[in-house]
Amino acid sequence: MAKDAADPFATFVAWYREAQGHADIPDASAVNLATASPGGAPSNRMVLIKEFGPAGFVFYTNLSSRKAEELKANPLASLCFYWAPLGRQVRIEGPVSHVGDSEADSYFATRPIDSRIGAWASRQSEELVSRTELAGRIARTAARFAAGEVHRPPFWSGFRLTPDRMEFWTNRSGRLHDRVGFERIGADRWRRFLIYP
Numbered sequence: 001m002a003k004d005a006a007d008p009f010a011t012f013v014a015w016y017r018e019a020q021g022h023a024d025i026p027d028a029s030a031v032n033l034a035t036a037s038p039g040g041a042p043s044n045r046m047v048l049i050k051e052f053g054p055a056g057f058v059f060y061t062n063l064s065s066r067k068a069e070e071l072k073a074n075p076l077a078s079l080c081f082y083w084a085p086l087g088r089q090v091r092i093e094g095p096v097s098h099v100g101d102s103e104a105d106s107y108f109a110t111r112p113i114d115s116r117i118g119a120w121a122s123r124q125s126e127e128l129v130s131r132t133e134l135a136g137r138i139a140r141t142a143a144r145f146a147a148g149e150v151h152r153p154p155f156w157s158g159f160r161l162t163p164d165r166m167e168f169w170t171n172r173s174g175r176l177h178d179r180v181g182f183e184r185i186g187a188d189r190w191r192r193f194l195i196y197p
């Protein structure tokens, strides 16, 4: 990328580092993820971004969850970070693809043992009869893996959202906020523009 080219990732990295270092932001990686059903009905929830860069923003989840089912049918999504103490919002939109198995395996191996067992035990987004049922599934999973490594379940992996549009919002007085948009115009090229608040 040319030195003076519009680069939303440089801004994102700078803002993310500030958010990470801020005492009043418990987890800068927490982001709202919006997906939509094939019919266009939206749904959203929070996830944690585990990796990001020009290739995209990666989160992990159960592949039978509502979000994953929606992404299977309609692989477009958007993310919205809000770092209130900094008065900043970042919106990111684009297509979503699966991360590779080895990438998912490597990340899964870094997770605490309870989270790895939980990934096996939870039927994320299905109806749960009682917490007792969940506790039973966790106990059985822990027993099953007692003697060995808890490898990644085949139904748990990551998605990478590759942005084709990003927007950086900064709080300003009188609601005359600053909005800077970026639209992808090539593999590694972006158009930068201002947006009315």
Ligand SMILES: Cc1cc2nc3c(=O)[nH]c(=O)nc-3n(C[C@H](O)[C@H](O)[C@H](O)COP(=O)(O)O)c2cc1C
Pocket: 030, 043, 044, 045, 046, 047, 048, 049, 059, 060, 061, 062, 065, 066, 067, 068, 124, 125
């Ligand atoms: C701060 C925060 C972070 C979360 N991170 C994740 C995550 O990284 N992956 C995940 O599957 N669920 C995560 N969750 C739970 C989701 O918000 C959601 O309840 C779950 O994934 C089921 O969503 P779905 O039924 O729309 O698929 C997180 C929740 C919160 C509040």
